[in-house]
Amino acid sequence: MSSTADIGLIGLAVMGSNLALNIAEKGYTIAVHNRTASKIDDFMVTAKAQGLDGKVVPEADIAAFIKAVKRPRSIIIMVKAGKPVDEMIEHLLPMLEPGDAILECGNSLYTDSQRRYEYLKSKGIGFLGIGVSGGEEGARHGPSIMVGGPEQEWKNAQPILEAISAKFNGEPCCAYLGEGGAGHFVKMIHNGIEYGDMQMIAEVYGVMRDGLGMDPKASSTVFKEWNKGALNSYLIEITGYVLEAVEPRTGRPLVELILDKAGQKGTGAWSAIAAQQLGVPATAIEGAVAARSISSRKEERVAAEAVYGKMAGLGGKSIDMADLEKALLAGKIVSYAQGFAVMARASEENGWNLPLATIAKIWRAGCIIRSRFLDQMSAAYAKGGSENLLMVPDFIDIMKDANKSLRRIVAAAALGEFPMICLSASLAYFDSYRQARGTANLTQGQRDFFGAHGFILTDRDGEQHGTWPSTLGK
Numbered sequence: 001m002s003s004t005a006d007i008g009l010i011g012l013a014v015m016g017s018n019l020a021l022n023i024a025e026k027g028y029t030i031a032v033h034n035r036t037a038s039k040i041d042d043f044m045v046t047a048k049a050q051g052l053d054g055k056v057v058p059e060a061d062i063a064a065f066i067k068a069v070k071r072p073r074s075i076i077i078m079v080k081a082g083k084p085v086d087e088m089i090e091h092l093l094p095m096l097e098p099g100d101a102i103l104e105c106g107n108s109l110y111t112d113s114q115r116r117y118e119y120l121k122s123k124g125i126g127f128l129g130i131g132v133s134g135g136e137e138g139a140r141h142g143p144s145i146m147v148g149g150p151e152q153e154w155k156n157a158q159p160i161l162e163a164i165s166a167k168f169n170g171e172p173c174c175a176y177l178g179e180g181g182a183g184h185f186v187k188m189i190h191n192g193i194e195y196g197d198m199q200m201i202a203e204v205y206g207v208m209r210d211g212l213g214m215d216p217k218a219s220s221t222v223f224k225e226w227n228k229g230a231l232n233s234y235l236i237e238i239t240g241y242v243l244e245a246v247e248p249r250t251g252r253p254l255v256e257l258i259l260d261k262a263g264q265k266g267t268g269a270w271s272a273i274a275a276q277q278l279g280v281p282a283t284a285i286e287g288a289v290a291a292r293s294i295s296s297r298k299e300e301r302v303a304a305e306a307v308y309g310k311m312a313g314l315g316g317k318s319i320d321m322a323d324l325e326k327a328l329l330a331g332k333i334v335s336y337a338q339g340f341a342v343m344a345r346a347s348e349e350n351g352w353n354l355p356l357a358t359i360a361k362i363w364r365a366g367c368i369i370r371s372r373f374l375d376q377m378s379a380a381y382a383k384g385g386s387e388n389l390l391m392v393p394d395f396i397d398i399m400k401d402a403n404k405s406l407r408r409i410v411a412a413a414a415l416g417e418f419p420m421i422c423l424s425a426s427l428a429y430f431d432s433y434r435q436a437r438g439t440a441n442l443t444q445g446q447r448d449f450f451g452a453h454g455f456i457l458t459d460r461d462g463e464q465h466g467t468w469p470s471t472l473g474k
Contacts, residue, residue, distance in 0.1 A: 005031035005057045007160055008069040010088065011078030012039045015132070018139035019076065019105070019164070021047060024055035026163040031057040033065040063095055072099035074157040081108045089116065093123065101126030101153035107267055110148075110181035110188055110274075117149055117180045126153030129180075131187020133367035134166065142166035144367035145174035146190070146359070148183025148352075166366025173362040178352035185274070185346055186359055189339045192271025194369050195264075196284035196335035197235050199291050199422040204328050205239070207409070207418055211314045216253035220244035222321065230329050230398075233371030262292040271342070278345045281432075283425035284335040291421045311417035319412055326405035327423060333399060334426035336377065337389035357381035390433060403430055 009020045012034040023030045024047065034040050037060040047053040059065035069075065073096065077088050085104055092102065102125065104113065113129030120127040127149055134143035145165045147154055154176045165174035177183050208214040208222065220243035227236045245254040268289045275282035294301070340356055347354035360378035364370055373395075380392040389395050410427050413420045432438065444455040445466065454463040 003068060003070045005029045005069045007031075007074045007076065007157070008033070008065060009076040009078065010034065010062075010065075011076075012043045013078065014136050015105075015139050016076075016078030017043050017046065018136055019078065019132070020056070021050060021052060022140055022142070022164045023160060024052040025050075026160070027055070028160055028163070029055050029057060031059055031065050031068040033059050033062055062091070066092070066095040071097065072101065072153070072156050073097075074101050074103055074153070074160070076103045076105055078105055081106045082112075085112070085116070089120070089127075093125070096125050098124035099126075099153075101128055101150070101156065103128045103130055103157060105130045105132050107131075107187070107191070107265065108184050109266075109270055110185035112181075113148065113184040114181035121150065126150045128153055128157065129182075129184040130161075131183050131190065133187060133190055133363075133369075135368065138166065138366050142173070142366050144190075144362050144365065144370070146183045146186045146362065147174070147176045148178055148181055148185070150179065151176065165362075168361070168365040171361065173364060173366045175355070175358045175362045177354055177359065178347075178350075180350065180352070182350070182352045182354060185350075185352075186343060186354065188267050188270050188274065189343050190363065190367065190369060191267035192275075192282065192285040192288075192342075193335050193339040194235075195268035195271070195288035195292070196338075196422055196426075197233075197332060197369055199288035200284075200328055200331045200335070200426070201235060201239055202291075203413075203418070203420045203423050204324055205243075207319060207324065207413065210311065211412075211416055211418060212319060216243040216255050226325055226328075229325070230372065231325060231332070233332075234368060235371075259298070260295060261298050262295045264289070264292045268292070271339075274346065275338070275342045278342060278349060280338070280342045280345045281429060282338040282342055283429045284331065284338055284422050287421040287425040291419075294421075312415070314412065314416045317412070319409070320405075323405040323408050326402040327409035330399060330402035330406040330430070331423045331426040332371070333373070333389060333395055333402070334429055335422075336373075337395075338429065340377075340381075341388050388433075390430070399430070403427070406430075 006028040007023060008031040009016055010033045012032060020030050020032050032040060032043060040058045040060055044053060044056065044058050047056050057068045059068055075092065079085055079088050085108060089102060108129060117127045129148045131146035132139065132143045142165055145161055162172040162174045165172045167173065177186055205219060208219045220240045223236055223243065224240040227240060243255055247254045247257050268285060272282060272286045272289050275285065343354050344356060357378050360374045360381060364374045376394050377389065380394060390399060406423065406427050410420055410424045447453040448455050448466050449468045452465060454465055457464050
C-alpha cells in the first residue's frame with residue numbers, strides 16, 4: 001500500500017478528533033486510528049459532514065495505519081496520561097523506523113516526557129512532548145502549542161503544527177521550546193497559572209455575591225465591562241457568559257445551581273510541587289490547588305459553618321468596584337510573575353534555555369490564559385533582563401498603583417470573613433518580595449539553635465554558629 005498521509009493520529013476522543021479535523025481542514029492528509037474501531041466510523045461521519053473525509057485515511061489495523069503515513073513519520077498519540085502512553089509507545093515501537101517520531105499531545109508530567117525522550121532517543125525514534133492549550137474549541141480551530149523534544153523531529157512536524165495553531169496578528173501560537181520535557185513543563189506551568197487566575201476570579205465573584213449582594217446577572221455585567229479594559233482576557237470573558245447563563249428547566253441562574261466542588265486533573269498540583277522542588281515560591285498556584293481541595297470537602301464545610309457561623313459580611317461598608325478590578329489585576333500579575341519565575345529556574349536546572357518572550361507570545365491566542373498584557377510581557381522579556389515580572393518597568397508602574405487596591409480588598413475580605421486564598425497569598429508574596437530586610441535572620445538563628453545549621457553575619461565572612469543555652473530537661 002502507498003503512504004499517502006502527511007501525519008497520523010491515534011485516539012479519537014474529543015480532543016483527538018478535533019485536532020484531526022483541524023489538520024484536515026488546513027489541507028493536510030491525516031491517517032487516523034482508534035483502538036475501538038467504531039470510533040473511527042463515527043469520526044468519518046463527522047469528517048464527511050464537514051467536507052473533510054477526502055483528507056482522512058481511516059485505518060482500523062494499526063500496522064496499516066503506520067504504513068499509510070509518509071516517512072519520516074510523525075504520529076500523534078492522544079491517549080490518557082501515564083501508563084497508557086507507555087503502553088502505546090511499546091505497541092508502536094516495532095512498527096516504527098529510525099527518524100520517525102511519536103508526538104504525545106496529552107497532559108503528561110514533564111518528567112515522564114523527559115524519560116520517554118531519552119528512552120526513544122536510544123532507539124533512533126523521536127519523542128515530542130507537546131502541550132496543547134485551548135480545550136475542545138482550540139483543538140478544532142487553533143490551540144496554543146508548546147513543543148519539547150528533538151529539534152529535527154520538530155522541524156519535520158513544524159509546518160503542520162504551525163498551520164493548525166492559533167494565530168495572533170498572523171503569527172502562529174506554536175513554538176519549539178527545548179529538548180526533553182520542556183514542552184510539557186511549560187504547559188504544566190500554564191495550567192498552574194490558569195488555576196490561580198480562575199481562583200482569583202472566583203474570590204472576587206464571592207465578594208460580589210456574598211458581600212455586595214449582587215445577583216449573577218449584575219456580576220456578569222461587571223465582568224463584561226472589565227473585559228474591555230486592563231483585565232481583558234479569555235477567562236474574564238467566559239466568566240461574563242457563565243454568570244449570565246440561565247438553566248432552562250428552572251429559569252434560575254445556572255451558576256447558582258452548580259455544586260461548589262471544583263475538580264482538578266493534577267497539572268496544578270504538579271506545578272506547585274515543581275515550584276517547591278526548584279525553590280521558587282508560587283503561592284498563587286499553591287493557594288489555588290488548596291482552594292480546589294477544600295472545595296471538594298463539601299460535607300466538612302457545611303458542618304464547620306454550623307459550628308462557627310456564617311461569615312460576618314461587610315457590615316454595611318461598601319467596596320469600590322475600581323478597587324476590586326485593580327485587586328484582581330494585581331493578583332493576576334503576581335500569578336504570572338511566579339509562573340514565569342518557575343520556568344526561568346527550570347530552564348537553568350534542565351539546560352533548556354526556555355525562550356520566555358516566545359512563551360508569552362504563543363499564549364496570546366488559542367490558550368486558556370490568553371490576556372491583553374501578554375504582549376507587554378513578551379516585549380519585556382525580549383529585551384532580556386529580570387526573570388521576575390515584578391521588576392519589569394511596565395509592570396512596576398501597574399503594581400505600584402494596583403497593590404494598594406489589592407491591600408484594601410484583602411483587608412476587607414479578612415474582616416468580612418471572605419476566603420481569599422489566592423489574592424491574599426499574592427499580596428503576601430508581593431510584600432515579601434519587596435522587603436529588603438526580611439525576618440529570616442530569626443529563622444536562621446532558630447535553625448542553628450536546634451540543629452547547628454549555621455548562619456552568615458552581615459559584618460564578616462564565613463559561616464558562624466551561636467553559643468546557645470541548653471534547654472534539655474526544662
